[in-house]
Amino acid sequence: EDQVTQSPEALRLQEGESSSLNCSYTVSGLRGLFWYRQDPGKGPEFLFTLYSAGEEKEKERLKATLTKKESFLHITAPKPEDSATYLCAVPRKAGTALIFGKGTTLSVSS
Amino acid sequence: DGGITQSPKYLFRKEGQNVTLSCEQNLNHDAMYWYRQDPGQGLRLIYYSQIVNDFQKGDIAEGYSVSREKKESFPLTVTSAQKNPTAFYLCASSIATDQPQHFGDGTRLSIL
Numbered sequence: 300e301d302q303v304t305q306s307p308e309a310l311r312l313q314e315g316e317s318s319s320l321n322c323s324y325t326v327s328g329l330r331g332l333f334w335y336r337q338d339p340g341k342g343p344e345f346l347f348t349l350y351s352a353g354e355e356k357e358k359e360r361l362k363a364t365l366t367k368k369e370s371f372l373h374i375t376a377p378k379p380e381d382s383a384t385y386l387c388a389v390p391r392k393a394g395t396a397l398i399f400g401k402g403t404t405l406s407v408s409s
Numbered sequence: 410d411g412g413i414t415q416s417p418k419y420l421f422r423k424e425g426q427n428v429t430l431s432c433e434q435n436l437n438h439d440a441m442y443w444y445r446q447d448p449g450q451g452l453r454l455i456y457y458s459q460i461v462n463d464f465q466k467g468d469i470a471e472g473y474s475v476s477r478e479k480k481e482s483f484p485l486t487v488t489s490a491q492k493n494p495t496a497f498y499l500c501a502s503s504i505a506t507d508q509p510q511h512f513g514d515g516t517r518l519s520i521l
Contacts, residue, residue, distance in 0.1 A: 330507050331507065331508075331509075333509045333510075340514075340515070340517075341514050341515070342413075342415075342499050342501075342512030342513050342514045342515050343452075343499075343512050344512070345509050345510070345511060348509055386451075386452070388510075390506070390507035394506055394507045395457065395459075395465065395506050396442060396454055396457050396467065396506055397506075397507075397510060399451050399452040400451060401449065401450065401451035402451060
């Protein structure tokens with residue numbers, strides 16, 4: 300069964316304290332992995348696409364990496380405005396739609 | 410600016426009533442989707458459409474219906490058969506079903 304698991308469910312950091320979020324998946328024949336950011340009461344905002352193991356993408360303090368079974372979203376020296384829920388998603392085996400993880404809620408305090 | 414517009418932002422339903430949530434996109438995307446988001450549940454797929462005049466059930470389609478008469482529009486009706494409709498509903502679109510999806514800002518549905 301296609302499955303996406305994110306950990307931890309929640310993460311509290313101090314401003315400047317770097318950390319990583321994990322997204323593991325069981326879909327065979329991966330055709331891309333997508334990271335999103337969601338603010339409360341808003342729709343998810345697309346961040347990155349990763350297609351092959353070893354690929355990396357960066358945007359400001361965020362860097363996404365991909366292995367054969369999981370992806371990491373590294374947050375370097377986070378600021379309070381980085382507080383949000385981060386979702387990852389992969390295409391289902393049938394290619395019909397994406398399957399989303401439940402997300403990691405990040406809180407960064409100053 | 411291109412994007413996805415969902416309306417209304419807040420909606421209230423009475424017992425036994427059907428309500429329709431609007432979703433319009435001007436991104437020229439072929440595929441459109443409806444998700445339901447509950448606390449701790451993540452995004453669950455209700456219906457999706459890969460092309461005009463065609464749509465498929467997702468994981469939790471019972472109590473919902475959709476139509477896709479125009480490329481730009483994909484309305485969702487929450488019927489009285491949906492016994493627990495209180496949730497945050499998100500509409501999305503993409504170029505193809507295995508490509509990144511772009512989301513609207515959601516409709517929050519509550520029961521009176």
